Amino acid sequence: MKKKLLAMISLTLTASMLMTGCIGNGGNSSSSTDNAAAGDSAAGTDDDTADDSAGGSGDHLIGMVVNNGGQDPYQTAYYNTIKDKAKEMNINLQLLDPVGDATTQANQVQDLINMKCDAIIIWPVNSETAVASARAVQKAGIPCMTANTNVSADGEEFIKCYVGPSNVEEGKQTAEAMIEAMGEDAKIVEIAGPAGYSTSLERSQGMKEAIEGTKIEVLDSQTGEGNREKCQQVMENYLVKYGKGEIDAVYTFDDNAAYGAWNAIEAAGRQDDVKIFAAASGSYGTINYVKDGKIQATAMQSPHFDAESALEMAVKLADGKEPEEFYNYIDTPVATPDNADSLDLGEEW
Numbered sequence: 397m398k399k400k401l402l403a404m405i406s407l408t409l410t411a412s413m414l415m416t417g418c419i420g421n422g423g424n425s426s427s428s429t430d431n432a433a434a435g436d437s438a439a440g441t442d443d444d445t446a447d448d449s450a451g452g453s454g455d456h457l458i459g460m461v462v463n464n465g466g467q468d469p470y471q472t473a474y475y476n477t478i479k480d481k482a483k484e485m486n487i488n489l490q491l492l493d494p495v496g497d498a499t500t501q502a503n504q505v506q507d508l509i510n511m512k513c514d515a516i517i518i519w520p521v522n523s524e525t526a527v528a529s530a531r532a533v534q535k536a537g538i539p540c541m542t543a544n545t546n547v548s549a550d551g552e553e554f555i556k557c558y559v560g561p562s563n564v565e566e567g568k569q570t571a572e573a574m575i576e577a578m579g580e581d582a583k584i585v586e587i588a589g590p591a592g593y594s595t596s597l598e599r600s601q602g603m604k605e606a607i608e609g610t611k612i613e614v615l616d617s618q619t620g621e622g623n624r625e626k627c628q629q630v631m632e633n634y635l636v637k638y639g640k641g642e643i644d645a646v647y648t649f650d651d652n653a654a655y656g657a658w659n660a661i662e663a664a665g666r667q668d669d670v671k672i673f674a675a676a677s678g679s680y681g682t683i684n685y686v687k688d689g690k691i692q693a694t695a696m697q698s699p700h701f702d703a704e705s706a707l708e709m710a711v712k713l714a715d716g717k718e719p720e721e722f723y724n725y726i727d728t729p730v731a732t733p734d735n736a737d738s739l740d741l742g743e744e745w
Contacts, residue, residue, distance in 0.1 A: 456487065456488065458482070458514065459492070459511060460478070460490070460492065460508075460518075460519070460543075461492045461504045461516075462475055462491065462519045463519045463520070463521050464493065464494070467622070468622075468652055469699075470678030470679060470697075473679075474699040474702060477699060477700045477703040481703060482707060485707070490508060490511060492504040492507065498525045498526075501525075502525065502526075502528065502529050505518065505532065505533065506529075509533060509538065513538060515540075515710045516538055517542070517706055517710050518530060518555075519544050520594070522592050523546065523547050523548045526547045526551065527547050530547050530555050539714065540555045541558065541710060541719075542555055542559075543558070543560055543703075544595075544702055546560075556713055556718070556719055556722075557709065557721065557723070557724055558722065558724065559706045559724045560702055560724075560726060561695075563602065564599070565602060566675055566728050567598065567599035568605050568606045570602075570673050570694055570730060571606030571647065571673070573673065573730055574606075574673040575610060577693065577732075578644055578671065581610070581612065583613050583644050584613070584614055584615065584645045585614070585645075586600065586614060586646070586647045587617075587618065587620045587627050587630050587631065587646060587648045587653045588618065588620065588649055589620070589622055589650065590621055590622045591619055596649055599650075602675070603647055614647075615642075616637070618630050620653045620656065622652070622653075623656075624652050624656040625656065626656070627655075627656030628656035628657070629660075631656060632663075632664075635660060635664045635670070643669075646671075647673050648672065648675065649674075650674055650675060650677065651676070653674065654677075654682075654685070654690075658685070667690075672690065672692060673693050673694070675694070676696075677696055677697060680696075680698075682694060683696070683736055683739075687733065687736045692732065693730055693731065694730065695728040695730050695731075696728060696729055696730070696739070697728045698726070698745050700745065705724065705726055
């Protein structure tokens with residue numbers, strides 16, 4: 397049974413850390429929760445806070461760079477959960493937020509190296525550019541791991557392990573549910589995630605693996621850049637390009653993209669014409685969209701369990717323990733209108 401220790405959260409920041417956190421986005425370190433799902437109450441990080449010390453005075457210093465702590469409900473929940481978990485475990489956690497800027501993230505990783513952290517967690521803004529950061533951490537003799545999103549394959553030699561969802565499996569699970577619901581000869585369009593983001597590429601890969609051998613045709617694929625309004629615009633363009641009967645479904649990168657797609661579909665009055673399948677959902681509130689039939693299937697991914705699992709692994713690395721597995725995947729059960737009321741999502745939500 398895990399021992400729970402309480403400690404005060406320290407929010408004292410050094411001037412150098414504040415400067416580092418404000419490099420990206422034209423010097424503005426503020427974050428936004430404008431993309432929060434309808435009905436969600438997830439709160440973002442403080443507008444002027446990109447760096448955070450959380451937890452207690454434990455024996456180890458754990459450093460983490462996140463992606464963009466307040467960009468969407470999932471990242472906000474993850475950010476707040478890992479802070480709370482550090483406090484509960486009495487872990488000295490240095491949490492840095494590059495606010496979605498890869499260059500800032502690279503600088504922040506170097507800051508964590510200079511702090512002589514006992515283990516460093518990287519949630520890559522860009523899977524390719526984060527390879528150099530992982531290499532630098534390894535060269536400094538500090539155990540390095542990735543969380544939620546992995547570095548590209550050529551950078552895995554520099555990390556001890558990955559903790560988070562299997563993005564390929566999520567995409568595959570949802571696409572298999574799509575095949576079951578729509579048949580093997582459906583015509584679909586895709587709203588993909590941000591370019592260069594391994595999570596986006598892997599979820600698309602999972603969908604392609606699932607439909608291989610069927611007659612399902614992907615008519616078009618465009619990025620929604622991880623932004624709900626952009627995803628809505630992409631869907632609006634699809635609906636203009638493809639009339640009724642020309643597309644059967646849209647496969648989206650995540651629930652946020654699905655909300656944008658739904659807004660466009662509802663406005664066009666094509667709810668019965670085009671069905672939505674979201675590769676993965678990180679907001680518990682999405683289950684209501686599934687129950688209402690607005691989203692036909694999605695893999696449910698808990699930001700709380702994701703964050704807690706990452707911190708627990710980092711502590712093991714700081715203790716000098718080697719992970720038993722390189723890929724440490726969290727469970728992501730698929731929700732559909734048929735099982736949404738009875739689906740057991742566990743206590744992590």
